[in-house]
Amino acid sequence: MITPEGRQQAEIGKERWWRFAIPFAAASTLLMLMTEPVISNELELGGSISLEYRHFPHRAQWQGQDNKTFTTLIFEPEMNWERSDWRFFAMPSVRSKLKPESTSEVEISELYFKWSGDQTYVQAGIIKIFWGVAESRHLVDVINQWDMSADIDGEDKIGQAALVISRATNIGNFDFLYLPVFRDRKFPTQQERLRPSISIRPSIAVYDGQYENDWRNDFAIRYAGYFGSWDVGLHYFNGLGRDPRLIPIEEGVALAPTYVKLRQMGIDLQYTGDKTLLKLEGVWRNENGQENVALVTGLEHTLFGIGGGSTDIGLVIEYLYDGRREDGIDVPIEPLDNDLFFGTRFAVNDVQDTALLVGFMKDLSNSSLIGAFEFERRIGSRWKLEIEGRWFDDVSDADPLTVYQDDSNITTRLAWYF
Amino acid sequence: MRNHKWHKSILTTSAALSVILFSISAKAGSESEFDTSQISGFEIAAKSDRSDRGFGSSEVEVRMILKNAAGKETERRLLLSTYEVPSEEIGDKTLVKFTEPKDIRDTALLSFAHILEPDHQWLFLPSVKRVKRISTANKSGPFVGSEFSFEDMTGQELNKYDYKQLESAACGEFQCFRLERTPRYEGSAYSSQIAWVDSEHYQIRKVEYFDRKGDPLKVLRYEDFKLYHGKFWRPHSMKMENLQTGKSTELVFDQFNFDRGLDEKDFTKSSLAQS
Numbered sequence: 001m002i003t004p005e006g007r008q009q010a011e012i013g014k015e016r017w018w019r020f021a022i023p024f025a026a027a028s029t030l031l032m033l034m035t036e037p038v039i040s041n042e043l044e045l046g047g048s049i050s051l052e053y054r055h056f057p058h059r060a061q062w063q064g065q066d067n068k069t070f071t072t073l074i075f076e077p078e079m080n081w082e083r084s085d086w087r088f089f090a091m092p093s094v095r096s097k098l099k100p101e102s103t104s105e106v107e108i109s110e111l112y113f114k115w116s117g118d119q120t121y122v123q124a125g126i127i128k129i130f131w132g133v134a135e136s137r138h139l140v141d142v143i144n145q146w147d148m149s150a151d152i153d154g155e156d157k158i159g160q161a162a163l164v165i166s167r168a169t170n171i172g173n174f175d176f177l178y179l180p181v182f183r184d185r186k187f188p189t190q191q192e193r194l195r196p197s198i199s200i201r202p203s204i205a206v207y208d209g210q211y212e213n214d215w216r217n218d219f220a221i222r223y224a225g226y227f228g229s230w231d232v233g234l235h236y237f238n239g240l241g242r243d244p245r246l247i248p249i250e251e252g253v254a255l256a257p258t259y260v261k262l263r264q265m266g267i268d269l270q271y272t273g274d275k276t277l278l279k280l281e282g283v284w285r286n287e288n289g290q291e292n293v294a295l296v297t298g299l300e301h302t303l304f305g306i307g308g309g310s311t312d313i314g315l316v317i318e319y320l321y322d323g324r325r326e327d328g329i330d331v332p333i334e335p336l337d338n339d340l341f342f343g344t345r346f347a348v349n350d351v352q353d354t355a356l357l358v359g360f361m362k363d364l365s366n367s368s369l370i371g372a373f374e375f376e377r378r379i380g381s382r383w384k385l386e387i388e389g390r391w392f393d394d395v396s397d398a399d400p401l402t403v404y405q406d407d408s409n410i411t412t413r414l415a416w417y418f
Numbered sequence: 419m420r421n422h423k424w425h426k427s428i429l430t431t432s433a434a435l436s437v438i439l440f441s442i443s444a445k446a447g448s449e450s451e452f453d454t455s456q457i458s459g460f461e462i463a464a465k466s467d468r469s470d471r472g473f474g475s476s477e478v479e480v481r482m483i484l485k486n487a488a489g490k491e492t493e494r495r496l497l498l499s500t501y502e503v504p505s506e507e508i509g510d511k512t513l514v515k516f517t518e519p520k521d522i523r524d525t526a527l528l529s530f531a532h533i534l535e536p537d538h539q540w541l542f543l544p545s546v547k548r549v550k551r552i553s554t555a556n557k558s559g560p561f562v563g564s565e566f567s568f569e570d571m572t573g574q575e576l577n578k579y580d581y582k583q584l585e586s587a588a589c590g591e592f593q594c595f596r597l598e599r600t601p602r603y604e605g606s607a608y609s610s611q612i613a614w615v616d617s618e619h620y621q622i623r624k625v626e627y628f629d630r631k632g633d634p635l636k637v638l639r640y641e642d643f644k645l646y647h648g649k650f651w652r653p654h655s656m657k658m659e660n661l662q663t664g665k666s667t668e669l670v671f672d673q674f675n676f677d678r679g680l681d682e683k684d685f686t687k688s689s690l691a692q693s
Contacts, residue, residue: 046523270551
């Protein structure tokens with residue numbers, strides 16, 4: 001049960017996934033070396049280095065957040081080794097925070113071995129996968145944990161240890177996923193922005209009532225296929241939910257991420273029309289015995305060749321509903337409970353793939369309006385510039401996002417690819 | 419990092435590319451048996467379009483060289499795989515996988531061409547591992563600064579035009595039929611096109627495009643033809659020149675490989691995600 005000793009032991013045990021990753025990499029590489037010699041053109045090396053500069057124009061809301069600018073260097077080399085029916089892929093990721101304080105973190109983003117048979121494939125290792133069709137929220141995409149210290153939009157995933165057995169049939173693909181390791185969500189530290197008033201301490205996390213993040217027998221089943229203009233996905237997940245509740249502990253000096261058991265069934269559906277895509281993602285969840293449903297639905301419409309030129313404009317409208325309880329006591333708190341997303345995207349369709357995306361999320365139950373933009377453009381053939389902004393200037397006190405009230409920010413990222 | 423949400427520009431590029439490249443297989447003919455004096459414009463086009471069947475599957479590396487009016491070049495590289503669907507009622511399947519520029523490496527596009535209903539296309543975005551079904555609505559506009567458009571290529575399909583045979587003319591070492599094609603579909607940027615089809619191998623050698631005012635707009639030249647397996651002609655250069663802006667785009671093909679043993683299972687929505 002929950003004791004201080006248990007907590008200490010648990011902290012030591014938290015990085016156990018490393019013990020899985022390294023022997024796995026060594027063993028699978030060795031296996032391949034033993035079976036067949038490397039031929040140089042089957043081995044591809046590449047990756048990227050990027051420098052990210054994030055600026056917060058407003059003074060921080062919470063104590064300890066003394067800095068307005070943060071600089072991070074991200075190094076992501078990758079190795080791909082392919083033979084006729086198998087493949088080995090590795091992509092470590094090094095995130096070095098340069099300013100205000102200097103820290104480094106190494107992650108195994110992906111590291112897997114894959115065997116492809118006639119109608120079957122088997123994949124084992126640390127993987128990233130994506131399920132779903134919606135743009136504003138990835139509701140059915142429940143396999144990978146997020147890295148919220150990198151960004152709060154849920155697009156930065158943490159590699160998941162998995163064994164995947166997949167079978168192709170005439171009506172689509174069936175996957176079985178065994179997920180033996182649970183990864184903690186990463187949160188900003190005490191010194192960083194985009195966090196609640198009191199800091200979140202992953203080191204005191206609770207996993208289904210235990211301090212120990214043990215090996216797990218989580219699993220998921222996935223179907224994905226299409227019928228004419230309809231793309232259909234179905235899934236069932238049974239394991240520890242990736243979204244934590246944040247429980248105040250030690251008289252409110254810190255928040256303990258608390259993960260609860262989740263059983264979830266979901267559907268993702270897209271109709272692809274001439275210029276309009278219709279989308280739906282829905283889940284039924286049982287979290288710690290509490291049942292709730294959530295939904296994202298909307299459309300994406302593209303206006304091609306605006307004004308006779310080459311620019312395309314995409315319009316996205318999505319409605320988001322989530323029935324998770326507002327207080328976050330029994331289930332994770334959910335800011336996107338009854339919201340409308342409106343986004344527009346300009347694709348210039350030039351040589352440099354210039355694009356601008358602007359989006360707004362309006363809470364329909366309170367006054368909250370948050371906005372975001374993303375600009376990207378390739379420079380030369382190996383560089384890419386990205387500028388992103390987020391603003392929270394009108395967040396209702398009743399909205400969970402109120403903790404970010406003063407954390408509007410702009411990020412400039414320059415990446416070099418090799 | 420790589421926090422892109424919609425990726426539409428990559429999407430447009432690759433979608434268009436697959437269509438361009440697709441047209442190659444539909445155009446390559448092999449033999450000449452017709453009495454050329456009796457043949458109608460439609461029949462020439464039909465022969466050119468239909469004669470290339472039975473290649474099974476192919477794979478080829480392609481360089482796409484974009485040149486602006488000042489002569490500045492930008493290059494993209496991709497791997498194009500094609501799977502021939504035996505039925506005449508269903509179009510072929512293609513997979514385009516980018517290798518350069520590096521920031522879009524492994525971005526892939528799977529296309530199922532259809533004769534009457536819209537094509538099916540799925541885009542794979544490697545940075546987020548996402549497979550997205552995309553719209554195949556025809557676009558007359560140019561894309562990514564290239565001089566090719568969707569229309570140029572999907573336009574090669576036989577029934578999209580009315581044909582009128584013009585006077586034959588010499589085209590390099592060959593004598594070419596000249597076919598005036600008038601688009602039957604709406605929203606075309608062209609009033610007409612003139613396709614030059616050689617009378618020996620029935621290969622398209624050149625297409626001239628005229629804008630809505632009837633002025634010359636673009637010229638597409640097919641060059642460096644090679645014969646594979648004694649029956650499949652393939653051009654190794656397709657160069658589109660814009661006569662009004664001075665820009666051009668050239669597709670340069672490496673050796674075609676018909677013996678990769680690609681199977682239908684290499685061209686599925688799920689195999690795309692695992693590519």
